[in-house]
Amino acid sequence: xxxxxxxxxxxxxxxxxxxxxxxxxxxxxxxxxxxxxxxxxxxxxxxxxxxxxxxxxxxxxxxxxxxxxxxxxxxxxxxxxxxxxxxxxxxxxxxxxxxxxxxxxxxxxxxxxxxxxxxxxxxxxxxxxxxxxxxxxxxxxxxxxxxxxxxxxxxxxxxxxxxxxxxxxxxxxxxxxxxxxxxxxxxxxxxxxxxxxxxxxxxxxxxxxxxxxxxxxxxxxxxxxxxxxxxxxxxxxxxxxxxxxxxxxxxxx
Amino acid sequence: xxxxxxxxxxxxxxxxxxxxxxxxxxxxxxxxxxxxxxxxxxxxxxxxxxxxxxxxxxxxxxxxxxxxxxxxxxxxxxxxxxxxxxxxxxxxxxxxxxxxxxxxxxxxxxxxxxxxxxxxxxxxxxxxxxxxxxxxxxxxxxxxxxxxxxxxxxxxxxxxxxxxxxxxxxxxxxxxxxxxxxxxxxxxxxxxxxxxxxxxxxxxxxxxxxxxxxxxxxxxxxxxxxxxxxxxxxxxxxxxxxxxxxxxxxxxxxxxxxxxxxxxxxxxxxxxxxxxxxxxxxxxxxxxxxxxxxxxxxxxxxxxxxxxxxxxxxxxxxxxxxxxxxxxxxxxxxxxxxxxxxxxxxxxxxxxxxxxxxxxxxxxxxxxxxxxxxxxxxxxxxxxxxxxxxxxxxxxxxxxxxxxxxxxxxxxxxxxxxxxxxxxxxxxxxxxxxxxxxxxxxxxxxxxxxxxxxxxxxxxxxxxxxxxxxxxxxxxxxxxxxxxxxxxxxxxxxxxxxxxxxxxxxxxxxxxxxxxxxxxxxxx
Ligand SMILES: Nc1ncnc2c1ncn2[C@@H]1O[C@H](COP(=O)(O)OP(=O)(O)OP(=O)(O)O)[C@@H](O)[C@H]1O
Ligand SMILES: [Mg+2]
Numbered sequence: 001x002x003x004x005x006x007x008x009x010x011x012x013x014x015x016x017x018x019x020x021x022x023x024x025x026x027x028x029x030x031x032x033x034x035x036x037x038x039x040x041x042x043x044x045x046x047x048x049x050x051x052x053x054x055x056x057x058x059x060x061x062x063x064x065x066x067x068x069x070x071x072x073x074x075x076x077x078x079x080x081x082x083x084x085x086x087x088x089x090x091x092x093x094x095x096x097x098x099x100x101x102x103x104x105x106x107x108x109x110x111x112x113x114x115x116x117x118x119x120x121x122x123x124x125x126x127x128x129x130x131x132x133x134x135x136x137x138x139x140x141x142x143x144x145x146x147x148x149x150x151x152x153x154x155x156x157x158x159x160x161x162x163x164x165x166x167x168x169x170x171x172x173x174x175x176x177x178x179x180x181x182x183x184x185x186x187x188x189x190x191x192x193x194x195x196x197x198x199x200x201x202x203x204x205x206x207x208x209x210x211x212x213x214x215x216x217x218x219x220x221x222x223x224x225x226x227x228x229x230x231x232x233x234x235x236x237x238x239x240x241x242x243x244x245x246x247x248x249x250x251x252x253x
Numbered sequence: 254x255x256x257x258x259x260x261x262x263x264x265x266x267x268x269x270x271x272x273x274x275x276x277x278x279x280x281x282x283x284x285x286x287x288x289x290x291x292x293x294x295x296x297x298x299x300x301x302x303x304x305x306x307x308x309x310x311x312x313x314x315x316x317x318x319x320x321x322x323x324x325x326x327x328x329x330x331x332x333x334x335x336x337x338x339x340x341x342x343x344x345x346x347x348x349x350x351x352x353x354x355x356x357x358x359x360x361x362x363x364x365x366x367x368x369x370x371x372x373x374x375x376x377x378x379x380x381x382x383x384x385x386x387x388x389x390x391x392x393x394x395x396x397x398x399x400x401x402x403x404x405x406x407x408x409x410x411x412x413x414x415x416x417x418x419x420x421x422x423x424x425x426x427x428x429x430x431x432x433x434x435x436x437x438x439x440x441x442x443x444x445x446x447x448x449x450x451x452x453x454x455x456x457x458x459x460x461x462x463x464x465x466x467x468x469x470x471x472x473x474x475x476x477x478x479x480x481x482x483x484x485x486x487x488x489x490x491x492x493x494x495x496x497x498x499x500x501x502x503x504x505x506x507x508x509x510x511x512x513x514x515x516x517x518x519x520x521x522x523x524x525x526x527x528x529x530x531x532x533x534x535x536x537x538x539x540x541x542x543x544x545x546x547x548x549x550x551x552x553x554x555x556x557x558x559x560x561x562x563x564x565x566x567x568x569x570x571x572x573x574x575x576x577x578x579x580x581x582x583x584x585x586x587x588x589x590x591x592x593x594x595x596x597x598x599x600x601x602x603x604x605x606x607x608x609x610x611x612x613x614x615x616x617x618x619x620x621x622x623x624x625x626x627x628x629x630x631x632x633x634x635x636x637x638x639x640x641x642x643x644x645x646x647x648x649x650x651x652x653x654x655x656x657x658x659x660x661x662x663x664x665x666x667x668x669x670x671x672x673x674x675x676x677x678x679x680x681x682x683x684x685x686x687x688x689x690x691x692x693x694x695x696x697x698x699x700x701x702x703x704x705x706x707x708x709x710x711x712x713x714x715x716x717x718x719x720x721x722x723x724x725x726x727x728x729x730x731x732x733x734x735x736x737x738x739x740x741x742x743x744x745x746x747x748x749x750x751x752x753x754x755x756x757x758x759x760x761x762x763x764x765x766x767x768x769x770x771x772x773x774x775x776x777x
Contacts, residue, residue, distance in 0.1 A: 046376075049376055051372070051375060051376055071378075072378050072379075072380055073378070074378075075375070075376055075377060075378035076377065076378030077378075080373065080376040080377055081373075082369060082372065082373050082376070083369075086369050086370050086372065086373025086374070086376075087370075087373075088370055088373075088374070088387065088388055089367075089370070089392070090391045090392065091387075099374075099377060100377050100378060103377070103378055103379060103383065149377075159376075
């Protein structure tokens with residue numbers, strides 16, 4: 001589904017955000033990119049929907065080099081949600097959720113129906129929320145609307161960049177559970193970016209650990225947490241290593 | 254009907270005109286602002302896309318802003334299409350002034366849009382145009398509206414200056430009122446302008462607050478609404494302006510003082526009587542009149558031979574009336590294809606004036622009678638030092654001042670009337686000579702250069718108004734100094750309308766039929 005072939009990204013000013021990254025994420029997999037701040041997670045994600053162009057190498061989606069696709073059409077076929085959600089403040093919840101279908105030319109009635117279905121999917125009673133505005137929602141509700149928006153056009157591939165970043169811990173775990181449930185049932189390819197190892201273990205089937213623009217670990221949560229090969233991964237697990245190990249065992253249990 | 258000097262009296266007598274000028278003012282500002290929005294907002298957007306242009310475009314709009322309005326109007330007068338005189342250059346100037354705030358605020362408004370939102374929009378597959386209309390413009394709207402508000406308020410105030418080039422609007426009342434020391438007239442020009450500013454400010458502030466308050470309401474509809482409104486304002490204005498004065502309309506001008514308006518009014522009424530469509534451009538700057546006739550945007554106004562000789566032609570003073578007239582007539586025809594018709598009869602030159610009883614008591618009637626006297630002199634700010642003033646007199650051995658007090662011309666007339674001074678310098682046709690019963694000393698020495706008034710005519714006037722030539726020939730020579738001073742006094746002291754006084758004069762001379770109602774807007 002997604003393939004990175006020796007992809008490097010160098011920013012003007014000398015920062016190399018990615019060093020020749022090779023990676024493959026098969027269809028239907030829930031992959032989590034995890035790593036410290038500045039390790040290149042967002043950059044890697046944005047390569048997929050062409051918000052970022054590679055300096056060298058190729059990125060393929062469904063076997064086609066993204067450079068050969070029309071960026072607008074490519075992006076509309078991929079769900080995308082970012083930290084702080086990026087909801088449009090002057091649009092109602094309904095308008096936000098149905099944005100991509102609208103861009104694709106859905107009629108107002110279709111948009112309304114899509115918004116209803118989308119809200120229902122993220123467990124928000126449509127009648128209560130359709131006509132609210134983002135500032136009239138709680139942080140968790142906003143995240144859910146953001147997710148509903150990313151899924152509205154029923155994309156096969158969904159990119160989520162720290163979608164829980166703005167939430168406090170209690171709410172975060174609740175929403176994580178919910179998202180896991182919602183997303184788990186959909187059989188979509190999902191790439192989620194986070195810097196929180198706990199979240200990665202909790203959500204992902206596959207964990208990709210990044211450090212300074214390189215992939216330093218790749219495997220199931222058990223493989224990555226219980227048998228860390230890399231010095232950096234050990235450091236990333238840090239003082240919480242014991243706790244995370246127990247958590248993985250518990251999840252598997 | 255005499256116009257009242259009191260505040261409410263003036264309003265009662267002139268509310269129709271105040272209303273018309275207010276509408277004219279609104280039309281001018283509305284058209285300029287519509288243009289400003291239609292050009293300024295896209296320019297601001299362009300800047301956010303092509304940042305390299307920012308120094309150039311912002312630099313240009315800032316520079317435009319620093320040009321004093323009178324200077325900008327003066328420059329525009331010389332340009333074709335967007336310039337000339339009347340409402341078009343006024344709109345051009347106001348439009349140019351409006352740009353800075355609109356461009357700058359559009360730019361700043363879009364710059365401050367929350368970047369992650371734009372990024373999310375792009376990530377969802379919005380095109381550049383969709384990002385602009387779905388995200389950037391709606392979020393920048395309160396700041397853009399603030400820019401429009403700032404521009405509009407400045408525009409309402411600046412539009413008063415446009416009267417200087419004959420654009421009409423409330424400035425007409427202010428300029429005319431200042432010229433006639435009629436405070437009620439000034440107030441009725443200034444107050445509606447202030448009220449307009451406040452209304453525009455309040456309305457747009459409220460709109461802005463409403464936009465900032467929250468996202469309720471459909472922003473795209475608001476944007477469309479603003480665009481449509483601007484386009485409609487411009488279109489409506491275009492139709493209105495196109496309806497104004499076709500090419501056959503005769504444009505008659507006047508300089509910014511009562512006497513010029515009175516004789517301009519006479520020319521205008523005679524042109525109307527000869528069947529022409531007339532547009533009056535009164536109370537314009539002196540050079541504006543001259544440049545306009547030269548440029549073909551005005552057909553006639555009344556000029557003074559001395560001004561023509563010294564200011565326009567830049568030639569040295571001459572004292573003999575007939576020679577000055579012959580000189581300007583020949584030079585203007587050669588240089589600019591303009592014609593000086595035969596002089597009207599009065600000579601608005603400097604003159605020495607005294608109280609009539611005082612002059613008689615002392616036995617002074619002529620300039621030469623002053624020689625060797627010891628009088629208390631009151632002169633205006635420039636007269637004492639001019640070669641054609643007291644300094645020149647001294648050079649010719651004509652000394653008569655025991656003391657010289659310098660004062661402004663208003664005080665000067667007061668002072669001589671109250672016997673605080675004995676002799677003053679005056680304009681020979683000033684209305685106050687009549688109202689204060691002063692005596693003008695005859696210039697038997699040929700000292701003062703002549704300022705004979707005559708109609709200065711552009712090449713197209715008589716083609717547009719074929720019957721007018723004979724009428725103007727009849728008018729020539731029919732107004733002497735004291736008659737002109739009397740007419741000036743009717744307007745300045747008795748506060749009558751110039752149009753009415755002019756009509757009365759023309760009817761009295763048999764130049765207009767009593768019954769013949771001349772059309773055209775009245776001018777107080
Ligand atoms: N537009 C850019 N221009 C220059 N450097 C950039 C740009 N975007 C990112 N970088 C740099 O590239 C590196 C990787 O950035 P990236 O945003 O991918 O990190 P990240 O792993 O998502 O970090 P975080 O967890 O803080 O979001 C960083 O050093 C960052 O400073
Ligand atoms: Mg990031």
